[in-house]
Amino acid sequence: xxxxxxxxxxxxxxxxxxxxxxxxxxxxxxxxxxxxxxxxxxxxxxxxxxxxxxxxxxxxxxxxxxxxxxxxxxxxxxxxxxxxxxxxxxxxxxxxxxxxxxxxxxxxxxxxxxxxxxxxxxxxxxxxxxxxxxxxxxxxxxxxxxxxxxxxxxxxxxxxxxxxxxxxxxxxxxxxxxxxxxxxxxxxxxxxxxxxxxxxxxxxxxxxxxxxxxxxxxxxxxxxxxxxxxxxxxxxxxxxxxxxxxxxxxxxxxxxxxxxxxxxxxxxxxxxxxxxxxxxxxxxxxxxxxxxxxxxxxxxxxxxxxxxxxxxxxxxxxxxxxxxxxxxxxxxxxxxxxxxxxxxxxxxxxxxxxxxxxxxxxxxxxxxxxxxxxxxxxxxxxxxxxxxxxxxxxxxxxxxxxxxxxxxxxxxxxxxxxxxxx
Numbered sequence: 001x002x003x004x005x006x007x008x009x010x011x012x013x014x015x016x017x018x019x020x021x022x023x024x025x026x027x028x029x030x031x032x033x034x035x036x037x038x039x040x041x042x043x044x045x046x047x048x049x050x051x052x053x054x055x056x057x058x059x060x061x062x063x064x065x066x067x068x069x070x071x072x073x074x075x076x077x078x079x080x081x082x083x084x085x086x087x088x089x090x091x092x093x094x095x096x097x098x099x100x101x102x103x104x105x106x107x108x109x110x111x112x113x114x115x116x117x118x119x120x121x122x123x124x125x126x127x128x129x130x131x132x133x134x135x136x137x138x139x140x141x142x143x144x145x146x147x148x149x150x151x152x153x154x155x156x157x158x159x160x161x162x163x164x165x166x167x168x169x170x171x172x173x174x175x176x177x178x179x180x181x182x183x184x185x186x187x188x189x190x191x192x193x194x195x196x197x198x199x200x201x202x203x204x205x206x207x208x209x210x211x212x213x214x215x216x217x218x219x220x221x222x223x224x225x226x227x228x229x230x231x232x233x234x235x236x237x238x239x240x241x242x243x244x245x246x247x248x249x250x251x252x253x254x255x256x257x258x259x260x261x262x263x264x265x266x267x268x269x270x271x272x273x274x275x276x277x278x279x280x281x282x283x284x285x286x287x288x289x290x291x292x293x294x295x296x297x298x299x300x301x302x303x304x305x306x307x308x309x310x311x312x313x314x315x316x317x318x319x320x321x322x323x324x325x326x327x328x329x330x331x332x333x334x335x336x337x338x339x340x341x342x343x344x345x346x347x348x349x350x351x352x353x354x355x356x357x358x359x360x361x362x363x364x365x366x367x368x369x370x371x372x373x374x375x376x377x378x379x380x381x382x383x384x385x386x387x388x389x390x391x392x393x394x395x396x397x398x399x400x401x402x403x404x405x406x407x408x409x410x411x412x413x414x415x416x417x418x419x420x421x422x
Contacts, residue, residue, distance in 0.1 A: 006051040011129075013044040014119060018136060018406060022144050022175060023165040024399040032104050035398045038111065045115040048122070052076050078118050079412070081348040086110060088341030089298055092334040096297025097304070105299030109396075112405050113345075120409035121416075130371035133410075134186065138198055141179050145202055148172060148209040152255060159260060160320070162211050169264075170322040170393040171400055173215025176206055177389040178404040181222045181381025188230045189369040189377065207245065208253060213265035214323075214392025215385075222385035226377055229357065265392060277323045277392070283308040284328035288335070295335035305332075322397065326390035346387060349408050353379040356415030372414035379411035 017040045026033040052075040077083075086109060096102035125133075148164040151157045159169060166172040180203060187199040210216050220242065227235040250257040263269075267278055287296060287308040296304055301324075331339045356376035369377075386395055386404055395401055 006047060006054060010044060010047045010051060010119075011123070013040055013047065014123060015136065016040050017044060017116070017119075017402075018133070019140065021403045021406065022140050022179075022399055024167045024171060024397065025165070026398060032107075033398075035402075037402055038108075041111055041116045041119070041402075044119045048119055049076060075122070076118065078114050079121070079348070081345040082113050082117055085341040085345040086113060089330075089334040089338040092295045092298045092338055095291055095294045095335075096300050098297070098300055101299035101303065102297050103299075109298075112402050116402055116405050117409045120406050121413040123410070123413060125372065125410065125414055127371055130375070130414075134190075134195070134371065137179075138183070138186075138195070138202065141183060141202055141206075142198075144172075144175065145206045145209065149205050152209050159211055159255070162209055162255070164209075166399055168321050169211045170214070170320070171395075171397055173210055173212030174322075174386075174389055174393050174395040174397070174400040175403065176210055177215045177218045177222070177385035177395070178382045178400060178407060180206055180219055181226050181385055182375070182378030182407060184223050184226050185374050185378035185381065188226070188234055189374045208257070211255065211257065211260050211264070212389075212393065213261040213263075215389045216261050217265070217392075218385040218387075218389035221388055222381040225384050226381040229377055229380070277320070279309065280305065280323075281325055281328055284325065284332045287332040288328070291335060293335045293337060295331070295333045295338060298333050298338070301329050301333045322393050324394040325392065326394035326396060329394050346383060349412070350380060350383045352412045352415055353383065353408065356411055372411075375407070375414055376411045379408050382407050 017037050020036040020040065023035070026035045028034075055075075086106075089109065090106060093099070093102045093106065144164040144166075148162055151162045151164070154161075162169050163172040164175065166175055183199045183202055187196050187203065190196060190199075210219065224235065224238060227238040246258065250261075267275060269275055283305055284301075287301075287305060290296065290308075327339060327342070330342050334341075353376045357373050357380060382404060389395060395404065
């Protein structure tokens, strides 16, 4: 009975985490910035540990104490690649000039990659629960996109101000990069026409508001990947829509989308000078060369990047926010070991989600895709979009990364449950 109430409370907390995730709004606590989802994640982790302990302690066939301990560890331990990632980036702590900044960053990484991932990967997803999460997910994305649409047609807002519930166009583009592949997967594979139409409306309106070139490139590749995994016809329709939109729709929009997207990733400006984002790439490489194995310390990137430009002339005036290269940031902050940890984790996540979706591609029968397979396909696209977009915008930020973790963790959980049922 206790376990039942704990599980119900845990499910409610997970819904609240998902509902509060898509925003960068935060409040300061002891020098750190916490989002609304942060305390909910730690509360959920606490309840999860209690729930796991209760199930083990009061199990009728619990066996010896040693077996109960092993069962508890199996219940609460995260994936090996997640543990490896945290361990490898933790080594950079010893190189950090500011230990407090490194500790804050490590604390947040553990919160997302360990606690939040475990919460959403250990939840049991049946069709009824998946249907409810689908509606909630579509509603959340709709709210963010609708906010961005209002900002897009507001002449008083600048380009960076088309940001939805996020800090700027880059982080908003990152949000779209990890969510729209899931919505496209829903549109292509779900059987309910009302959900299909809802998803199509989100895709169309979101496409207008994408003003970050990196996110656009990531979405173009990821959504193409999703369509290819579904069918050739889906890919041809997608390619036709993209071609028509690029040729006739985007150029006539009031924000001149095509020019904005191009300039946001261009290497040179109109005067032929190198854009600051690429100058920062060079500075990041220079900083990596100083400490190639362990980096200069997790969380110390921003405080030390300015000392690595050398003779490069930094552009005067305000700088565009969130246009870092995630992989160079990790390489320079956590060294080669941290970069290996990040890439290993992302590769294994992609492999696990592919395994979950593969039964649909086997073609054994003509039955429609399940909610689990739809989510797995969307997670594959989200992983691809995350990696590509992160070349221009580091997406390990509040609001975007936690939502990305939720999508991937839920997809991997569905795959594990499918294997267990077989």
